[in-house]
Amino acid sequence: MHRQVYRVGLDGGDLRRVTDDDLEHDLAASPSGRYAVDVASDLATPSVSVLRGLDTGEVLPLERADPTALLATGWTPPERFRALAADGTTPVYGVLHRSASGRRPPLVAG
Structure with missing residues (x-):
């Protein structure tokens, strides 16, 4: 399940997909x-911003997140699961x- 961007005419016709990948998209349109x-981005892909x-x-292209320092700490991206x-x-x-560290964090009562 990923948010994609589509464009459609006000008459309900000409539905067209604007994005062409399997990432989660967040769009901010110009006034025009x-x-x-x-x-x-997605769980394993750092954010990429484009005009x-x-x-x-x-x-x-506007900006690409660099996860190098984060990965060097031992961090791993979250994983999707189904149960x-x-x-x-x-x-x-x-x-x-x-x-x-890959270990389970301690449970905190509270």
Whole structure:
């Protein structure tokens, strides 16, 4: 499940996908509606920001997050998982965050 960007005419026709990958997109359109800043990422992919022409595609790369220092600490990206609920039928989806050492953090009562 990823947020993608589509464009459609006000008459309901001409549905067109603007983004072309499997990342999660967050778009901020210009007042004219011709351009947008698109920030894309997912659990394992650092954010990439681009200026996008909504009719023409990517116009200009703006910024790319560099995870090098974070990865050097031993951090690993979160992992998606699927499990079954107690009824044995209902799927439950989640995200697992591990500590940098890979050990389970202590439980804190509170």
